[in-house]
Amino acid sequence: MSANLSEADQKELNSFLDAEQAKARVQSSVHAFTERCWDQCMTGSIGARFGRGEEACLSNCVERFLDTSLFIVKKLESQRDLV
Secondary structure, eight states: GGGOOOOOHHHHHHHHHHHHHOOOOHHHHHHHHHHHHHHHHOOOOOOOOOOTTHHHHHHHHHHHHHHHHHHHHHHHHHHHHHH
């Protein structure tokens, strides 16, 4: 099927697929840190409100996850620039 596409159409399709894969990776990361932080921070039963310390734990966990992810991305970009 790609043999019937022009070069411009193939580039557009590849860009679209790259964007969709990036979205899928972001969603996968969000799912992973949500599950990890929830398991780590939610110690009591589920109620109308978070228990003592659970809200702060969730916030800190998510912030650390995002900080770590940003650090890794920057490190990979710097390594790519060296190549």
